[in-house]
Structure formats: structure tokens, C-alpha cells
Amino acid sequence: MKRILSLLLNGRRREDAVADDMLLIDYLRELTGLTGTKRGCDGGECGACTVLLDGEPVLACLTLAVRCEARRVETIESLGESGRMNRLQQAFHEKLGTQCGYCTQGMIMAGEALLRRNPNPSETEIREALSGNLCRCTGYVKIIESVQAAAGKAP
Amino acid sequence: MQVLTDFVLRHPASIAEAAELLAGPGARALAGGTDLIANMRHGLERPKMLVDLSAIAEMGALRWAGAGVTIGANVTIACLARDTRIIGELPAVAQAARSIAGPGHRSAATVGGNLCLDTRCVYYNQSEAWRRSNGYCLKRMGDVCHVAPQGKHCHAAYSGDLAPALLSLDAEVEIAMPRSTRRAPLAELYRDDGARHLNLERGEFVTAVHLPAPLPGTRMAYRKSRARGAIDFPLAGVAVALAASAGRIEFLRVALTGTNTRPLLVDGTREFSGQMIGGALLEKLGKLVQNQVSPMRTTVTASNYRRQVASALAQRLVKELGLAT
Numbered sequence: 001m002k003r004i005l006s007l008l009l010n011g012r013r014r015e016d017a018v019a020d021d022m023l024l025i026d027y028l029r030e031l032t033g034l035t036g037t038k039r040g041c042d043g044g045e046c047g048a049c050t051v052l053l054d055g056e057p058v059l060a061c062l063t064l065a066v067r068c069e070a071r072r073v074e075t076i077e078s079l080g081e082s083g084r085m086n087r088l089q090q091a092f093h094e095k096l097g098t099q100c101g102y103c104t105q106g107m108i109m110a111g112e113a114l115l116r117r118n119p120n121p122s123e124t125e126i127r128e129a130l131s132g133n134l135c136r137c138t139g140y141v142k143i144i145e146s147v148q149a150a151a152g153k154a155p
Numbered sequence: 156m157q158v159l160t161d162f163v164l165r166h167p168a169s170i171a172e173a174a175e176l177l178a179g180p181g182a183r184a185l186a187g188g189t190d191l192i193a194n195m196r197h198g199l200e201r202p203k204m205l206v207d208l209s210a211i212a213e214m215g216a217l218r219w220a221g222a223g224v225t226i227g228a229n230v231t232i233a234c235l236a237r238d239t240r241i242i243g244e245l246p247a248v249a250q251a252a253r254s255i256a257g258p259g260h261r262s263a264a265t266v267g268g269n270l271c272l273d274t275r276c277v278y279y280n281q282s283e284a285w286r287r288s289n290g291y292c293l294k295r296m297g298d299v300c301h302v303a304p305q306g307k308h309c310h311a312a313y314s315g316d317l318a319p320a321l322l323s324l325d326a327e328v329e330i331a332m333p334r335s336t337r338r339a340p341l342a343e344l345y346r347d348d349g350a351r352h353l354n355l356e357r358g359e360f361v362t363a364v365h366l367p368a369p370l371p372g373t374r375m376a377y378r379k380s381r382a383r384g385a386i387d388f389p390l391a392g393v394a395v396a397l398a399a400s401a402g403r404i405e406f407l408r409v410a411l412t413g414t415n416t417r418p419l420l421v422d423g424t425r426e427f428s429g430q431m432i433g434g435a436l437l438e439k440l441g442k443l444v445q446n447q448v449s450p451m452r453t454t455v456t457a458s459n460y461r462r463q464v465a466s467a468l469a470q471r472l473v474k475e476l477g478l479a480t
């Protein structure tokens with residue numbers, strides 16, 4: 001069955017006819033064309049599809065799109081402003097927190113959720129906040145350094 | 156990964172309405188979906204109707220009554236892990252919650268879903284193609300158990316992290332059914348069958364967990380062993396609640412997960428009351444745990460390792476908590 005899904009996506013109100021069985025990742029990538037959110041494992045294991053739902057990180061591959069009714073969804077596309085990267089994106093760029101880049105958007109969204117709640121996290125807190133995100137390239141050290149570099153800076 | 160099969164999604168606003176819907180054929184409760192949607196995407200579940208419990212407001216609260224607490228089934232694992240009173244007064248519950256999956260799961264995952272999550276097995280939690288090429292198994296669509304081929308019993312392991320912490324603290328669950336509710340000790344929610352591990356009839360579902368005020372002087376902890384430090388189910392998880400003074404046990408309760416088809420409250424720990432915490436007691440405790448767990452070849456990690464680790468974790472926690480000053 002389809003129903004009208006009305007939500008706040010990256011700060012803009014949207015309404016779309018969405019099937020009950022459509023996953024948030026498919027809604028984002030196929031219906032709205034926001035392909036920044038990546039499909040990694042597609043089964044809840046890797047964190048590549050992390051987006052923010054009412055400010056909390058969730059996995060778009062395990063979330064039914066219609067469950068976002070009247071809620072706030074944020075994807076990586078919402079972070080930059082006027083074509084400029086935000087503090088966390090800039091830090092990943094400068095500190096080499098990204099290599100192939102596949103995990104990067106998930107890392108940044110998980111890191112973003114952390115920095116909003118806790119602007120000056122300890123290394124342990126950063127590791128814990130990113131513990132659901134797998135990276136096959138960097139060895140994680142540069143990713144943690146990137147979040148540390150962004151911490152304490154204005155968004 | 157498989158796309159989801161066609162289902163009807165309903166959003167009841169009350170417990171009574173949800174119970175009516177769940178009494179229908181092929182209906183399934185949907186909470187955070189972090190277990191159910193993943194399993195549906197593996198082709199392990201094909202419900203005709205999903206009954207989304209998230210709109211039922213009365214299931215979403217954490218209510219304290221003195222030092223006891225009622226935790227609604229819709230309370231998320233992230234909320235539980237972050238709640239300052241839970242962290243301060245019921246640390247084992249907060250530790251268990253924090254150890255569940257990853258942050259992206261915990262913000263959606265719920266207490267009810269965690270208590271009811273499906274049992275797991277390395278021959279079961281696989282893609283449709285993987286299972287088909289292996290002739291499926293008893294738990295779903297097949298007629299052989301690859302873990303114990305001579306038997307007709309599924310040994311898939313219960314692997315929820317909250318249950319042992321709650322069991323060690325004498326939790327009760329509130330169960331709704333069409334037109335009424337009942338309350339039962341948490342242990343009675345489970346049965347010894349990996350293919351059907353919950354004592355819930357059609358239309359029944361968990362609405363809340365009640366934890367009584369801990370007995371005076373209770374110290375508690377939960378610890379799990381897993382293949383990697385995050386996003387992983389327990390190979391064995393142990394919760395201990397005890398009171399001790401001057402190195403002597405006053406009472407002791409030990410509960411386990413990951414080792415059997417249901418979470419287990421270790422039987423026989425009453426005998427330890429009055430005994431000194433030392434080598435002899437720990438050795439007896441280790442044996443008690445080893446005798447009651449029955450890890451089978453349901454993970455790639457050897458079952459004997461899981462048996463040993465359950466016993467070692469129990470000993471370690473009793474020592475740490477019992478001798479802490």
C-alpha cells in the first residue's frame with residue numbers, strides 16, 4: 001500500500017507517495033535522488049547508510065521510510081552551506097579521514113550527531129560514537145583525528 | 156539483500172488495538188525493526204502484516220516508583236543507556252544497554268524488541284541463497300538441524316543483552332493480550348526451543364518490564380564476550396547481582412545469555428549465602444555455570460570457548476563486585 005509521507009528532509013518539507021515496504025535508503029537514493037547516503041552491507045551491519053532522524057543516528061537500510069512521518073531526516077547533503085563543507089567535512093578532508101570515501105558519509109553523520117550532543121568529546125567517546133561504522137581503508141586513526149580536529153569548532 | 160515482501164503496515168494507537176491486530180493471521184509486532192527488518196531482508200520472516208507499536212504512547216515511558224522502575228517496551232535502548240538514574244541505580248541494565256549493537260541501532264532499538272529478538276545461529280542468519288545451498292534447516296523450511304543433525308530440536312542461541320541483567324534483578328514483564336493483560340516473571344517469557352523461544356500466544360505482546368527496588372546493598376554488573384568490540388552479539392554474556400559484607404556473600408544471582416536457547420538464571424546460587432569469596436567459592440561457581448550452559452555449534456566460535464568464557468566472566472564479576480570496597 002502507498003501513503004503520503006510528509007517529513008522534513010534536510011530542512012525542507014516534502015510530501016511523497018511511498019509504499020509501506022519502502023526502506024528509507026531507497027526513498028533517499030531512488031525517490032529523492034539524494035545519493036550521498038551509501039548502501040554498504042544493506043543489512044544493518046556497516047553504518048554506511050547512517051542518517052540522522054530527529055538528530056539521532058539511524059541506519060537507513062533498516063528503517064521503513066513511512067516511519068519518518070512528521071519527523072526530521074538529515075543526510076550528508078544537508079551539512080555543507082553555500083557550497084562550503086562544514087567543520088567536520090573540512091576536518092575529514094584535511095586530516096585525511098577519508099580514502100575510498102565509501103564509509104565517509106556514515107562516519108560524518110555519526111560524528112555530527114556526537115558533536116551536537118557533546119561538542120568536546122574524549123577519544124573514548126568518539127570511538128564509541130563511531131563504533132557502528134566500519135571502514136575498510138583508513139585503519140580508523142585518521143577518522144578519529146578528524147573528529148578531534150572538528151571538535152570545539154563552530155559548525 | 157532481498158527487498159521486503161509485500162505487507163500491510165498498521166499503526167495502532169492503543170495496546171488494545173494492537174492486541175486485536177496481532178491476533179490476526181500472519182501479523183507481527185514491529186518495534187525498532189533492527190532485528191525484524193534485518194531478518195525480513197534475509198528472507199527469514201515473511202509477515203503479512205506488521206503492527207508498528209511505536210505510536211502507543213503508554214508503552215514509551217520510564218516510570219519510577221521509589222527505587223523500582225517500570226520500563227515501557229517502546230523505551231529505546233539509547234534512552235536506557237543514557238538515563239542518569241538507570242546508570243546510577245541499575246548500572247547492570249545501563250551496561251547491558253550500552254553493549255547492544257551500535258549507536259545507529261540503539262537509537263531505534265527498543266526494550267521490547269530486545270527481549271523478544273529472534274534466536275541466532277550461523278546456519279540461520281544467512282542470505283536466502285546461502286541457506287538454500289545448504290538445504291535450509293529445521294528452524295525454517297528445512298528438516299535437518301546442521302548443529303545437531305540427529306535431533307529434532309533447534310538450538311539457535313538467545314543472544315539479547317538486556318534479559319540477563321533484568322533476570323538477575325527479578326524483573327517481571329507485562330504482557331498484553333486481546334482484552335486483558337497479565338504479569339509474569341521474565342524467565343517465564345522464554346522456553347527452551349530455538350525455533351519458538353517465546354511463551355507468547357497469538358495476539359500477546361510485551362508492554363513493559365517491571366524492576367523491583369534492588370535489595371539493600373545490591374551491587375550489579377553485566378559483561379559480555381564478543382568477537383569484536385562493537386556491533387556484535389554476545390558469545391556469552393553474564394549479569395551478576397550480589398550483596399556482600401567483609402568478603403562474605405549475602406546473596407548472589409547470576410544470569411546468562413548467548414549460551415542457550417533462552418536467557419538463563421543460574422540455579423543453585425542460594426547455597427553461596429554466608430560463604431567467603433575466595434578460590435573455593437569461585438571454583439564451585441564456575442562449575443555451576445559450566446553445568447547449566449549448553450552452547451552448541453551455533454557460532455563460528457567454538458562452543459567450549461563460550462562455555463569457559465561464561466564461567467570465567469561469572470567468576471570475575473563475583474570477585475570484582477564482592478570484594479569491591
Ligand SMILES: Cc1cc2nc3c(=O)[nH]c(=O)nc-3n(C[C@H](O)[C@H](O)[C@H](O)COP(=O)(O)OP(=O)(O)OC[C@H]3O[C@@H](n4cnc5c(N)ncnc54)[C@H](O)[C@@H]3O)c2cc1C
Binds near residue numbers: 185269
Ligand atoms: C549488526 C547487528 C548487531 C546487533 N547486535 C546486538 C547485540 O549486541 N545485542 C543484542 O541484544 N542485540 C543486537 N542486535 C539485535 C537488535 O538490534 C536488538 O536486539 C534490538 O534491541 C531489537 O529491538 P528492536 O526494537 O529493533 O526489535 P524489532 O526488530 O522491532 O523486533 C524484534 C523481534 O521482537 C518482536 N517484538 C518487538 N517488540 C515486541 C513486543 N513489545 N512484544 C512482543 N514481541 C515484540 C518482533 O516481532 C521481532 O520478532 C543486533 C542487530 C544487528 C543488525
Ligand code: SF4
Binds near residue numbers: 309
Ligand atoms: S540450531 Fe539447527 S535448526 Fe536451529 S537454526 Fe541452527 S541449524 Fe537451524
Ligand code: FES
Binds near residue numbers: 049
Ligand atoms: S548499508 Fe545500512 S548498515 Fe550497512
Ligand code: FES
Binds near residue numbers: 098100101102137
Ligand atoms: S575510506 Fe574506504 S571504507 Fe572508509
